Amino acid sequence: xxxxxxxxxxxxxxxxxxxxxxxxxxxxxxxxxxxxxxxxxxxxxxxxxxxxxxxxxxxxxxxxxxxxxxxxxxxxxxxxxxxxxxxxxxxxxxxxxxxxxxxxxxxxxxxxxxxxxxxxxxxxxxxxxxxxxxxxxxxxxxxxxxxxxxxxxxxxxxxxxxxxxxxxxxxxxxxxxxxxxxxxxxxxxxxxxxxx
Ligand SMILES: [Fe+2]
Ligand SMILES: [Fe+2]
Numbered sequence: 640x641x642x643x644x645x646x647x648x649x650x651x652x653x654x655x656x657x658x659x660x661x662x663x664x665x666x667x668x669x670x671x672x673x674x675x676x677x678x679x680x681x682x683x684x685x686x687x688x689x690x691x692x693x694x695x696x697x698x699x700x701x702x703x704x705x706x707x708x709x710x711x712x713x714x715x716x717x718x719x720x721x722x723x724x725x726x727x728x729x730x731x732x733x734x735x736x737x738x739x740x741x742x743x744x745x746x747x748x749x750x751x752x753x754x755x756x757x758x759x760x761x762x763x764x765x766x767x768x769x770x771x772x773x774x775x776x777x778x779x780x781x782x783x784x785x786x787x788x789x790x791x792x793x794x795x796x797x798x799x800x801x802x803x804x805x806x807x808x809x810x811x812x813x814x815x816x817x818x819x820x821x822x823x824x825x826x827x828x829x830x831x832x833x834x835x
Pocket of ligand 1: 730
């Protein structure tokens with residue numbers, strides 16, 4: 640498998656800048672910064688964390704039909720509940736772009752992109768890093784983000800749990816649907832933490 644080089648990361652960064660608004664680019668830069676710090680802290684590959692962070696939202700401003708076309712060209716599938724919620728398409732479309740445009744075949748990087756919103760019970764260390772970095776980057780201002788940043792420094796798996804519970808509570812409070820995979824992620828990480 641090809642290694643992700645500094646040159647390729649730079650090319651990806653410049654390309655991502657052309658794919659999203661200035662505001663989203665700033666968010667993505669924040670996620671790269673947080674993912675870099677978390678990768679160094681928890682012993683993951685910094686290059687892989689940066690590649691996944693740069694690409695995690697690259698498809699977010701594509702039209703629905705473009706997103707579906709990238710997904711169709713990829714081995715990634717939407718489940719019926721994801722298909723019903725277009726906000727859940729961009730992780731899969733982004734992984735499709737990473738694979739088909741950037742020829743990134745690393746399974747951890749692709750999983751980190753695909754799972755950055757809902758998680759998955761089998762999240763690799765890299766996927767956990769991007770899942771958490773997306774939530775704690777410096778541009779985030781929601782109530783509780785400071786606590787979340789402290790938890791992320793102390794224990795990554797607890798931070799995964801906290802992102803799940805905060806997101807689920809938010810969705811409940813807004814009367815919005817909760818995708819089953821987010822609950823599965825919560826249940827799996829909770830069980831692994833020793834809680835009942
Ligand atoms: Fe996203
Ligand atoms: Fe994001």
